[in-house]
Amino acid sequence: MRFIKHIVFLFIITTTVASAQVKFEAKVSKEKLGVNERLRIDFEMNKDGDNFNPPGFNGFTVIGGPNQSVSNSWINGVRTYKKTYSYFLAPKSRGNFTIGQATIEIEGEIYKTTPIKVEVTAAIDKPKDPNDPDYVASNNIHLVAEVSNSNPYLNEAINVVYKLYVAPTTGVDNWREIDIPRYDDFWSQNIDTKGQRVQNGTYNGEEYRYLVLRKTVLYPQRTGRLNIEPLSLNVSVQVPTNRRDIFGSRLMTRVNRTVSAGNRTINVKSLPEKGKPADFSGAVGDFSFKVTASKTELDATESLQAKVEVRGKGNLKLFKLPKLTLPSSLEVYEPEHEENVSTTTSGMQGSISDTYTIVPQYKGKYPLSSVSFSYFDVKTKTYKRLSSDEIIINVLDGPVNTSSETTTPSSNTIKQTVVSNNNQFAFIKTNTDLVTTKTSYFFKSTLFWSLLLAPFLAIPLVVLVRRKKAIRDADVTANKIRKADRLARKYLKGAKKQLGKKEAFYEALEKALHNYLKAKLRIETSDLSKDRIQNLLLERNVENEVVNNFIAIFENCELARYTPITNVTMQEDYEKAAKTISLIDKQAR
Amino acid sequence: MKHFFYILIVLLSFILSEAQNRTLFEEGNTLYNEGKYAEAIDKYMAILETDKHSAELYFNLGNAHYRLNNVAPSIYYFEKAKLLDPNDRDIENNLAFANNMTIDAIDNIPEVGFSKFIKTITHSLNFDAWAKIAVVLAFLYVVLVLLYYLSYSSGKKRIAFVSSVICLLSLCIVLAFAFNKFELDKKNNPAIVFARESQVKTEPNLRSEEAFRLHEGTKVQVIDTVNNWKKIKLLDGKTGWIDNEDIKLLKAF
Numbered sequence: 001m002r003f004i005k006h007i008v009f010l011f012i013i014t015t016t017v018a019s020a021q022v023k024f025e026a027k028v029s030k031e032k033l034g035v036n037e038r039l040r041i042d043f044e045m046n047k048d049g050d051n052f053n054p055p056g057f058n059g060f061t062v063i064g065g066p067n068q069s070v071s072n073s074w075i076n077g078v079r080t081y082k083k084t085y086s087y088f089l090a091p092k093s094r095g096n097f098t099i100g101q102a103t104i105e106i107e108g109e110i111y112k113t114t115p116i117k118v119e120v121t122a123a124i125d126k127p128k129d130p131n132d133p134d135y136v137a138s139n140n141i142h143l144v145a146e147v148s149n150s151n152p153y154l155n156e157a158i159n160v161v162y163k164l165y166v167a168p169t170t171g172v173d174n175w176r177e178i179d180i181p182r183y184d185d186f187w188s189q190n191i192d193t194k195g196q197r198v199q200n201g202t203y204n205g206e207e208y209r210y211l212v213l214r215k216t217v218l219y220p221q222r223t224g225r226l227n228i229e230p231l232s233l234n235v236s237v238q239v240p241t242n243r244r245d246i247f248g249s250r251l252m253t254r255v256n257r258t259v260s261a262g263n264r265t266i267n268v269k270s271l272p273e274k275g276k277p278a279d280f281s282g283a284v285g286d287f288s289f290k291v292t293a294s295k296t297e298l299d300a301t302e303s304l305q306a307k308v309e310v311r312g313k314g315n316l317k318l319f320k321l322p323k324l325t326l327p328s329s330l331e332v333y334e335p336e337h338e339e340n341v342s343t344t345t346s347g348m349q350g351s352i353s354d355t356y357t358i359v360p361q362y363k364g365k366y367p368l369s370s371v372s373f374s375y376f377d378v379k380t381k382t383y384k385r386l387s388s389d390e391i392i393i394n395v396l397d398g399p400v401n402t403s404s405e406t407t408t409p410s411s412n413t414i415k416q417t418v419v420s421n422n423n424q425f426a427f428i429k430t431n432t433d434l435v436t437t438k439t440s441y442f443f444k445s446t447l448f449w450s451l452l453l454a455p456f457l458a459i460p461l462v463v464l465v466r467r468k469k470a471i472r473d474a475d476v477t478a479n480k481i482r483k484a485d486r487l488a489r490k491y492l493k494g495a496k497k498q499l500g501k502k503e504a505f506y507e508a509l510e511k512a513l514h515n516y517l518k519a520k521l522r523i524e525t526s527d528l529s530k531d532r533i534q535n536l537l538l539e540r541n542v543e544n545e546v547v548n549n550f551i552a553i554f555e556n557c558e559l560a561r562y563t564p565i566t567n568v569t570m571q572e573d574y575e576k577a578a579k580t581i582s583l584i585d586k587q588a589r
Numbered sequence: 590m591k592h593f594f595y596i597l598i599v600l601l602s603f604i605l606s607e608a609q610n611r612t613l614f615e616e617g618n619t620l621y622n623e624g625k626y627a628e629a630i631d632k633y634m635a636i637l638e639t640d641k642h643s644a645e646l647y648f649n650l651g652n653a654h655y656r657l658n659n660v661a662p663s664i665y666y667f668e669k670a671k672l673l674d675p676n677d678r679d680i681e682n683n684l685a686f687a688n689n690m691t692i693d694a695i696d697n698i699p700e701v702g703f704s705k706f707i708k709t710i711t712h713s714l715n716f717d718a719w720a721k722i723a724v725v726l727a728f729l730y731v732v733l734v735l736l737y738y739l740s741y742s743s744g745k746k747r748i749a750f751v752s753s754v755i756c757l758l759s760l761c762i763v764l765a766f767a768f769n770k771f772e773l774d775k776k777n778n779p780a781i782v783f784a785r786e787s788q789v790k791t792e793p794n795l796r797s798e799e800a801f802r803l804h805e806g807t808k809v810q811v812i813d814t815v816n817n818w819k820k821i822k823l824l825d826g827k828t829g830w831i832d833n834e835d836i837k838l839l840k841a842f
Binding site: 040073172325326327328342350362364365366367373392400425426427428429430431432434435436437438441442443448452453455456458459462463466 | 601606609611614615618621622636637640641642644645646648650651653655658660679680683685686689690691692693699716719720721723724727728729731732734737738739758767773785786804805806
């Protein structure tokens with residue numbers, strides 16, 4: 001009995017002790033966690049207390065709490081009481097942290113918890129919860145940007161297609177574009193994707209449905225690494241859950257999720273410098289080029305259209321058409337630019353053209369010289385040049401450029417006046433005098449100078465001659481001598497010619513002397529005897545000696561015919577005759 | 590005898606080539622009239638190769654080139670014809686037609702006043718004609734001076750004196766014109782741009798900047814030469830350097 005008493009006593013003691021012991025503890029969900037994980041700390045007590053004072057959570061941010069929970073349970077008549085303050089903490093950084101003491105006042109006494117050490121490590125992969133709708137959504141919804149060519153040439157067309165892949169088990173209610181990419185450094189054009197249908201395709205080897213959200217054609221305008229900004233969408237996704245409805249099909253929950261197609265980098269190559277034409281204006285693609293005129297024969301002041309056209313595929317809107325060079329005498333208006341370009345995923349195609357309106361003012365022929373257009377052919381990776389043909393505009397009728405006077409035929413008269421049309425292109429000349437191309441000029445030649453200056457030399461010459469003549473005229477005796485000499489020479493001229501031929505000379509000499517006497521003494525040939533000559537001469541006061549000489553010459557002449565005579569004697573006789581004649585002439589009166 | 594033979598041969602060949610050129614010219618004209626312009630040009634050029642030329646020949650060449658739409662050659666030959674015969678209306682007329690085909694529009698700055706007057710007189714005759722007039726005047730002057738010197742009556746003397754002074758004065762003027770014309774002709778060195786398009790540079794090298802562009806058929810004045818660059822001046826006074834290859838001098842003959 002005493003034993004039973006002991007047992008009862010012990011039981012009472014223990015229960016009272018047990019009920020009397022107060023517990024206040026801090027518990028963490030884990031003592032080692034990644035920086036991307038969260039920590040839950042619970043402060044538990046088995047008796048209700050007041051004035052709970054949480055510690056300062058250094059190195060953590062409180063993202064939830066304090067949450068209070070109280071539990072009372074009666075098991076086999078034993079009451080268990082538990083009150084918990086819980087906090088959710090997120091670490092601010094890596095490292096070892098200590099969570100300090102929390103205090104509480106229970107039945108007038110203050111209890112404290114022990115500090116807890118927590119180690120924060122690098123981020124760790126979160127174990128995924130396969131039933132988390134967010135996780136499910138992230139696995140089943142993908143936004144993908146597909147770039148046709150990530151290494152294009154400058155100005156080569158590329159396209160970006162944004163596709164939203166949705167797994168067959170999930171569904172998409174609605175989407176909203178959060179961030180629309182801006183394509184800096186690109187010329188871009190969106191292609192309308194409205195009315196696109198959902199298509200089936202594979203993504204990472206799995207069956208998916210996809211929708212093309214957006215198509216953009218891009219023409220890089222700068223070389224180097226260019227960034228295409230991501231497209232971000234906010235998508236409402238229907239995700240299946242584990243719960244099922246009464247018919248056994250899965251219940252869906254709705255999750256909002258932001259998806260974005262990541263950044264894409266395009267490496268744009270510059271066009272090769274080698275073989276780059278001087279007139280290259282940046283056209284890249286595949287083109288044809290032509291220049292046409294609406295008419296080639298017209299009258300002045302009529303108008304015609306010349307069209308410079310480039311047709312094909314490439315960056316049609318991004319380069320300038322080559323200019324038409326026209327003769328300055330044509331009146332030209334500013335060209336009218338026309339674009340007929342459609343943009344598809346493969347780029348722009350169509351044609352662009354400049355139409356020039358030309359009004360010729362004058363008659364004549366005007367060549368529209370050939371225009372060349374060069375472009376870079378991406379397929380062959382070479383530059384190509386296309387040239388148009390030269391077009392000749394023939395203006396048939398109209399005024400001529402130079403002559404301002406225009407022939408105006410009178411229209412109101414019935415008779416048509418014949419208008420001489422001198423404003424025609426003249427015909428060739430049919431007659432010519434060809435001269436040598438190697439002309440020598442008269443001006444500045446020696447002949448020119450001598451002809452110019454020679455006359456001036458004549459002036460002093462004439463003056464000099466005239467002076468001399470005057471002096472000579474003044475001298476009377478000298479004049480007389482000169483006159484006699486001249487006379488003798490005159491008569492003996494015939495004889496001098498025959499000098500050397502004996503007979504002929506003496507015959508001539510005799511004849512000359514006779515002639516002289518005839519002239520001087522005025523006698524006839526019949527009277528010409530030596531005595532008579534002597535008398536006549538003496539009568540005229542000619543000296544005896546001279547007369548004798550004269551007669552001697554006469555005799556010599558007769559004698560010489562029969563005797564051999566040398567040239568020297570002949571010369572002597574001639575001189576003697578001359579001298580004698582001159583003396584007679586001087587002395588005779 | 591031998592000399593005589595040589596002279597005869599030279600004379601004969603001269604006459605023969607003259608006759609040959611005449612037939613070539615006529616053949617060319619016939620071909621032109623039939624519309625065979627290129628063949629006509631060949632005939633005319635054959636005449637030029639014998640170092641013979643005339644204004645008419647150049648005119649016909651220019652016409653044929655115009656018909657073939659060769660801008661620069663047609664202007665070139667019309668200008669050449671004009672050099673030989675400056676007063677021909679037909680040449681002037683067809684040159685205007687050819688000039689219509691050119692692309693460049695260049696304003697001509699007209700000369701005015703006294704300098705224009707002097708220029709027109711200077712250009713009315715070529716310098717050889719001026720020189721011949723000068724020679725005639727020199728002779729006339731000397732004759733008059735001698736008349737003055739030799740004549741006895743005071744009336745004759747007076748007339749001779751006055752006219753000789755007039756003669757001397759006009760001789761000086763004519764000589765001045767001759768020299769002026771000669772200098773002007775020497776300075777006048779026109780050329781025609783033959784290149785379809787030619788860049789005119791600011792300096793005679795390829796590095797320098799482009800001053801302006803000229804097109805086929807434009808007439809320029811050459812004022813200087815450095816290596817294979819020519820300094821040119823346009824009618825409106827712009828100057829620049831152009832590649833030798835791009836132009837053709839008119840006074841190549």
